[in-house]
Amino acid sequence: MDHLTAMQKLIATAGQRPLKAEELELFNGNNMGLGALLGIRLTHIAAREVRSELEVTPEHHQPWGVANGGLYCSIAESTASIASIVAAQAPAVGVNNSTDFIKPVSAGIIEAVATPIQIGQTTHLWNVEMRQDGELVARTTLRTMIRG
Template identity: 35%
Template structure:
């Protein structure tokens, strides 16, 4: 994580490491990550499984929302809708999360994934609930 203060962002868990997702920028305004399309993430027809795309969408949105909410508490995803535009078998993918809404109780983030030729592969939206520390 190059543009990230490690005290702001928790270490990725095993699942995120399995996806091969490398966070290159994390802030409350944008999260960027790269990952590799390949056989470990394929569904039976030899393309990246939609669940892998959804997982990347959820991960980037959650990191951004958590950094923005900061010490005020925690955030949890309550909705993830991801659309798929282009099948991918191999190569580097870059996903970018940006906020659409950051309110008192909820946030909405959009995540777009592009291939190495900058073609849109998938686009997801995640709605997150802000859980203030004094209510947990």
């Protein structure tokens, strides 16, 4: 079974109930591409909420020593696009990612939570809040379109 097929089975399951620890591990093990390159780990996948985390390292920085804004955009995109696919049980593509940067981060864990603002037939709107030690560091509104 290839990576995508494994993920699709888990996405179907997550439409019914939150994934279990070993299923999340399997999901992350098959989650290739930018999420893996950056070190994003999904920590909760359910029908109306997806969470992830990432440990900030110098590889994520701007030259002047704080996390590059693109990192927050990427965390949000990776988290909420999975959330949108789970909620729609259909392919979804991001069309706009608007991320506000609130507090600079140099190291440590960032935790992201994606929750729905709107679950429409053809478009979804997701709110993603990223926190460090409970404090909001960035916030994204992601619009996706459903390719039903």
